[in-house]
Amino acid sequence: MFAEKTSFERVYRYKLENGLELFVAENNSAPLAYVEIAIRGGAVTQTPESAGLFHLYEHMMFKGNAKYANERECTEAMNKLGVSDWNGTTGLDRVNYFFTIPAESVYDGLEFWSYAVRTPKMDETELKNEKGVVLAEIMGYYTQPGRILFAGLSKHLFPDYPWQLDSSGIPEVVKNATVEQLKEIQNTYYVPENAAIFVGGDVNHEQILKYVKKIYGDWKNPKTDVPKIKVPTKNPTNNVKKIVYANPNTSPHYINVNYILRGPDGETDQQDTYGADVWSTLLNDPSGFFANSLTEEKSLMIQDSDYTGGYYSTQRASGQIGFYAAMLPNQALTPVKQANEFLKTLRQKTIPRMLQADSFTEDEIKMTVRRMEDAQIYQTETAEGILASLSGIWASCGADYFFDYTKNISKVTQKDIQDFISKYILNDSAILLVSLNPANFEKYKAEFEKDGYEILTQENAYWWGNQKNALTGENK
Numbered sequence: 001m002f003a004e005k006t007s008f009e010r011v012y013r014y015k016l017e018n019g020l021e022l023f024v025a026e027n028n029s030a031p032l033a034y035v036e037i038a039i040r041g042g043a044v045t046q047t048p049e050s051a052g053l054f055h056l057y058e059h060m061m062f063k064g065n066a067k068y069a070n071e072r073e074c075t076e077a078m079n080k081l082g083v084s085d086w087n088g089t090t091g092l093d094r095v096n097y098f099f100t101i102p103a104e105s106v107y108d109g110l111e112f113w114s115y116a117v118r119t120p121k122m123d124e125t126e127l128k129n130e131k132g133v134v135l136a137e138i139m140g141y142y143t144q145p146g147r148i149l150f151a152g153l154s155k156h157l158f159p160d161y162p163w164q165l166d167s168s169g170i171p172e173v174v175k176n177a178t179v180e181q182l183k184e185i186q187n188t189y190y191v192p193e194n195a196a197i198f199v200g201g202d203v204n205h206e207q208i209l210k211y212v213k214k215i216y217g218d219w220k221n222p223k224t225d226v227p228k229i230k231v232p233t234k235n236p237t238n239n240v241k242k243i244v245y246a247n248p249n250t251s252p253h254y255i256n257v258n259y260i261l262r263g264p265d266g267e268t269d270q271q272d273t274y275g276a277d278v279w280s281t282l283l284n285d286p287s288g289f290f291a292n293s294l295t296e297e298k299s300l301m302i303q304d305s306d307y308t309g310g311y312y313s314t315q316r317a318s319g320q321i322g323f324y325a326a327m328l329p330n331q332a333l334t335p336v337k338q339a340n341e342f343l344k345t346l347r348q349k350t351i352p353r354m355l356q357a358d359s360f361t362e363d364e365i366k367m368t369v370r371r372m373e374d375a376q377i378y379q380t381e382t383a384e385g386i387l388a389s390l391s392g393i394w395a396s397c398g399a400d401y402f403f404d405y406t407k408n409i410s411k412v413t414q415k416d417i418q419d420f421i422s423k424y425i426l427n428d429s430a431i432l433l434v435s436l437n438p439a440n441f442e443k444y445k446a447e448f449e450k451d452g453y454e455i456l457t458q459e460n461a462y463w464w465g466n467q468k469n470a471l472t473g474e475n476k
Helices: 053-060 071-081 103-118 124-142 145-157 171-175 179-189 205-216 270-283 289-295 335-353 362-379 383-396 399-403 405-409 414-425 438-450 467-472
Strands: 011-015 021-026 032-040 085-090 094-102 195-201 240-246 255-262 308-313 320-327 430-436 454-456
Touching: 011 205, 021 205, 021 383, 032 103, 032 383, 053 085, 053 094, 053 124, 053 171, 053 179, 071 094, 071 103, 094 103, 094 383, 103 195, 103 205, 124 171, 124 179, 145 240, 145 255, 145 430, 145 454, 195 205, 195 383, 240 438, 255 335, 255 414, 270 308, 270 362, 270 405, 270 414, 289 308, 289 335, 320 335, 335 430, 335 438, 362 405, 362 414, 383 399, 399 405, 430 438, 438 454
Parallel strands: 021 195, 240 430, 240 454
Antiparallel strands: 011 021, 032 094, 032 195, 085 094, 255 320, 255 430, 308 320
């Protein structure tokens, strides 16, 4: 088996016969090795009936397996390996487990993750105990303003499948989880054709391949394919949906506004993501036309370019586009009218201007692409930096996307950006989200309601309902 050529020096790529992918980044600057195993799964592969089980499964990974009987033995094994840093995460597109160890222990490190991933014990008693830990995490998040905002946005921007953005999960599902359900996740998603191993540091790629073939070569795939994910609609609303949230974390001296739309997805719209990335980088030029078009609108009371911007986030099936601003209160306008003025300026002036040839010139695009290439070089200076970035992109878009990224963004033209804007941003299906201090909100609550704003609260933000309903299953 030979390594596939990649666009990064001393980064090697293999694929075993069972479909398991292996990526090795050599860097002998320190006698350490980074070892990670990642699974395509998490929130994006959930259903309402399984929301939270990937999160719970992640916790159970460290509770014992065929070699290490319990959590204590797992911890002792990592201590003997000389683990300096370890963790496991459950995100939107990926579940991953990783640690950094002395390079001389890399074989044992690969073997450790093999036992953890392939032969988890899933003890009934441990499951009962861990449910309490996960439930405490979920309910701890329940009252956090940032979580409430994200949950409310997800519920409206992804109405078909909001659980695909909820990696923490539902208390009810976690509370009633069974060992059989977790084993079903293992047999369906924790399989070689849906997994990848990432090794970096003071290692030799050919030696790592030998180790991985020996340890993981007999890992079998199930007879059925990994289920396909469901891609949410790009048009979640019929018009601009207005939402207001009384946020205790918002300063009384500001009104925060966000305008959010669905963007291209890594699973289905990869070609569009390159223009989206270049566009979002251009948009955040502090001296560019976007910042100027909003800061020069005096009624918005945006202090300078540091208080406004835009973004695009690439995800497997939850791409988002957003514009934001922090506005000082305008004494001549109520917060309702000021937020509506932001919406009007953005939709009638700023966004249409983006299609003009002088907004994003070819020279500006070339300079921006160069900065993006330099940023990627800086981000991937270390083996761990390369692999951490590669792992996330592997889960959402595939490894080819990562290795061909620089080549593809260098091809982005002015027309590509204009096509992206026309396809995704000139759209009435969007959300205006206003966040202001509770004391200020109370003064203008009636006006927000009269203007058609939905009031976001802890009780209505979550797709799964309120705390009582989630724990008891009542009032679905």
